[in-house]
Amino acid sequence: MTIRLLLADDQALVRGALAALLDLEPDLEVVAEVERGDEVLDAARASGADVCLLDIEMPGADGITAAAQLHAALPEVHSLIVTTFGRPGYLRRALEAGASGFVVKDTPARALAEAVRRVHAGLRVVDPSLATESLVSGASPLTERERDVLAVALAGGTVAAIAGQLNLSPGTVRNHLSAAIGKTNTSTRAEAARVAQERGWL
Known part of the structure; x- marks a missing residue:
């Protein structure tokens, strides 16, 4: 079975590189690409995506907001945050918003593909070093x-x-x-x- 992917990243070069790497996998297919967070939900609906790979910092809406919108409107679609910004607070907020996983962009291609498969299977995937840092730093104290x-x-x-x-x-x-x-x-x-x-x- 082919897993249909949506890529959301405001950097075209990064999006293109991710698409090229993931399309090499026989069971993965990139079916949609967007550069704004507020385009994710409509594109996921239109493309029939199974898993959405979301950057955090994008125009329109950030990836955490997009993950929350997907979780509320399309609960069968899983989201995986793929970001340069490996901050513990982001990890906690992303998981609370309904994201199924959180990895950083320097994750090796094979590991990223495996993360996509695990998220699609209903499992949670979190960068191990970030998970540890998040536990140590605790939740945000801010209202x-x-x-x-x-x-x-x-x-x-x-x-x-x-x-x-x-x-x-x-x-x-x-x-x-x-x-x-x-x-x-x-x-x-x-x-x-x-x-x-x-x-x-x-």
């Missing part, structure tokens, strides 16, 4: 609102700008920033946002 505020703070906006973008009062934004700074053990909102991003919490 959803604190994550939202830090994500906007990454762009360097003022408290008023963050408040306007998120429809919050400046006082509420300051409270969330203060809590996030404490939880990340940093001293400024810029540092807190950077640490949270590095750990995959955003």
